[in-house]
Amino acid sequence: MAGQIPLVDYLVLDDGEPHLIAQECTNCGARFFDRRNACAGCFATDFKTVRVATEGTVRTFTIVTFAAPGIPTPFVASVVDCDGTQVRANLINVEPNPEHVRDGMKVQLATYPIGSDSEGTEAIGFGFEPSK
Amino acid sequence: MSASDEIWILGIRMTKFGKHPDLDTVDLAAEAATGALADAGVTMADIGVLAAGNLMAANAGIGQQLQKQIGQTGIPVYNVANACATGATALRTAIMAVKAGEVKYGLAVGVEKLSGAGLLGAGGRKKAEASEGMVWAPAGRYGAVAPVDGRIGTEAMPGVFAQIGTEYGHKYGGTSFELFAKISEKNHAHSTLNPLAAYQKRFTLEQIMSDVMIAYPNTRAMCSANCDGAAAAVVCNGETLKALSAEQRRRAVKVSASVLTTDPYEAGCQVLPNVNTLTRNAAATAYEKAGVGPSDLDLVELHDCFATAELVHYDNLMLCDEGGAADFFNSGATWRDGSTPVNVSGGLQSKGHPIAATGIANIWEICHHLRGEAGDRQIENAKVGLAHVIGLGSACGVHILEKSAA
Numbered sequence: 001m002a003g004q005i006p007l008v009d010y011l012v013l014d015d016g017e018p019h020l021i022a023q024e025c026t027n028c029g030a031r032f033f034d035r036r037n038a039c040a041g042c043f044a045t046d047f048k049t050v051r052v053a054t055e056g057t058v059r060t061f062t063i064v065t066f067a068a069p070g071i072p073t074p075f076v077a078s079v080v081d082c083d084g085t086q087v088r089a090n091l092i093n094v095e096p097n098p099e100h101v102r103d104g105m106k107v108q109l110a111t112y113p114i115g116s117d118s119e120g121t122e123a124i125g126f127g128f129e130p131s132k
Numbered sequence: 133m134s135a136s137d138e139i140w141i142l143g144i145r146m147t148k149f150g151k152h153p154d155l156d157t158v159d160l161a162a163e164a165a166t167g168a169l170a171d172a173g174v175t176m177a178d179i180g181v182l183a184a185g186n187l188m189a190a191n192a193g194i195g196q197q198l199q200k201q202i203g204q205t206g207i208p209v210y211n212v213a214n215a216c217a218t219g220a221t222a223l224r225t226a227i228m229a230v231k232a233g234e235v236k237y238g239l240a241v242g243v244e245k246l247s248g249a250g251l252l253g254a255g256g257r258k259k260a261e262a263s264e265g266m267v268w269a270p271a272g273r274y275g276a277v278a279p280v281d282g283r284i285g286t287e288a289m290p291g292v293f294a295q296i297g298t299e300y301g302h303k304y305g306g307t308s309f310e311l312f313a314k315i316s317e318k319n320h321a322h323s324t325l326n327p328l329a330a331y332q333k334r335f336t337l338e339q340i341m342s343d344v345m346i347a348y349p350n351t352r353a354m355c356s357a358n359c360d361g362a363a364a365a366v367v368c369n370g371e372t373l374k375a376l377s378a379e380q381r382r383r384a385v386k387v388s389a390s391v392l393t394t395d396p397y398e399a400g401c402q403v404l405p406n407v408n409t410l411t412r413n414a415a416a417t418a419y420e421k422a423g424v425g426p427s428d429l430d431l432v433e434l435h436d437c438f439a440t441a442e443l444v445h446y447d448n449l450m451l452c453d454e455g456g457a458a459d460f461f462n463s464g465a466t467w468r469d470g471s472t473p474v475n476v477s478g479g480l481q482s483k484g485h486p487i488a489a490t491g492i493a494n495i496w497e498i499c500h501h502l503r504g505e506a507g508d509r510q511i512e513n514a515k516v517g518l519a520h521v522i523g524l525g526s527a528c529g530v531h532i533l534e535k536s537a538a
Contacts, residue, residue, distance in 0.1 A: 009275025
């Protein structure tokens with residue numbers, strides 16, 4: 001049966017509500033989204049997987065007009081502060097213009113389908129939308 | 133400090149920036165290098181080390197290619213690539229060899245052919261859609277099944293630097309689309325006096341704001357101009373300089389500080405590049421080494437790869453109080469008749485940004501003024517200047533230059 005696959009492995013779709021996870025350094029608490037060799041802050045090598053808050057505040061944004069083929073434009077690129085963890089994401093379900101997007105706005109994690117492969121598996125992406 | 137510890141720029145040269153369809157990378161590098169040698173009054177026979185930067189063909193060995201055209205003397209070549217700080221890195225490599233006492237004269241060259249290169253920074257612009265027969269398969273450090281640029285924020289330069297500017301505004305206030313456009317207006321106006329600039333066209337604020345939007349709030353006119361160009365410099369120490377002619381000593385420019393930094397880890401710096409801390413660190417170290425402060429600077433060439441970047445670097449280079457960059461700009465301080473002229477060359481937005489050349493070309497601009505040879509755009513009585521570049525990844529170069537006392 002065709003299922004779903006997350007766009008990136010730090011988006012978790014099969015453990016309750018969709019959420020992001022990070023690799024947290026057990027020594028200094030620094031959080032990273034990628035596979036780690038060591039901590040960039042303290043060089044320690046032990047990490048634990050932690051859930052990242054699904055609500056946050058827009059720290060900064062831009063509205064991008066030109067992108068690779070297949071990426072709808074304009075889109076809003078942003079960094080969201082999720083309870084202290086900085087997350088790079090698009091802002092979605094919002095008009096992509098400076099009248100509707102502002103720094104400091106409250107947002108929440110949302111997912112959307114990106115497309116299906118030849119076996120019918122649907123890739124799921126994430127973004128942040130204005131808090132309801 | 134003894135004379136042997138002092139570093140001097142003996143000769144320096146930049147080519148005209150712009151479109152050079154009839155010159156290849158080596159031609160441009162050769163023009164800058166032979167120009168710098170002639171300016172220094174030395175030849176390839178005197179040079180003990182060559183540091184050569186070219187980012188877009190970093191594996192092509194530009195240093196050896198250049199030697200084959202202007203002089204193969206068997207000296208060591210360091211081919212360097214360090215993002216937009218490549219030119220500064222080449223210069224610093226030559227400086228370190230001279231400072232170490234290994235060579236008498238060092239030559240640094242930066243060259244780039246970039247006309248028509250389009251948007252940079254997103255690691256290729258491959259199609260980001262599902263296609264026939266394809267199966268999603270996680271790959272890379274994020275286990276991504278499809279390209280993430282554009283789906284998880286932006287990795288393209290205009291958008292990255294736009295966010296850096298809007299973040300500054302969010303933190304300190306006082307910024308707007310119009311304010312950023314006014315910074316660009318200044319640099320385009322400055323470029324009208326620079327015959328080596330890729331563009332010498334003055335734009336009205338309205339023209340800049342109504343140009344094609346690339347990544348809000350940066351329109352096309354507010355982005356650095358891709359172009360071709362090269363720059364080169366010859367360096368030696370104070371002991372060597374002492375034995376040279378009065379004219380060489382008079383025109384030599386002292387390198388009071390040569391600093392290169394990367395970004396120290398801070399939360400979020402792997403999510404959005406933090407261009408602030410490493411610039412601030414480089415500037416603090418450079419001021420300390422040179423024994424000068426921001427108020428001593430007669431002119432500054434800083435890395436205005438986008439209008440939004442120039443604003444934050446006023447603050448990072450400590451030209452203004454922390455958080456005061458918008459007020460500082462609005463006071464007129466950074467126009468050529470202001471208290472701290474910034475980018476009187478026209479900056480990357482108008483002079484152009486042939487990546488590896490930029491980190492030496494900005495030093496050429498400062499030297500030109502310190503030597504009193506800048507013609508119509510001369511900043512009168514310029515004695516001290518600062519040149520700054522930053523490349524994402526990140527690398528930051530800061531050089532402080534002083535007029536010769538001779």
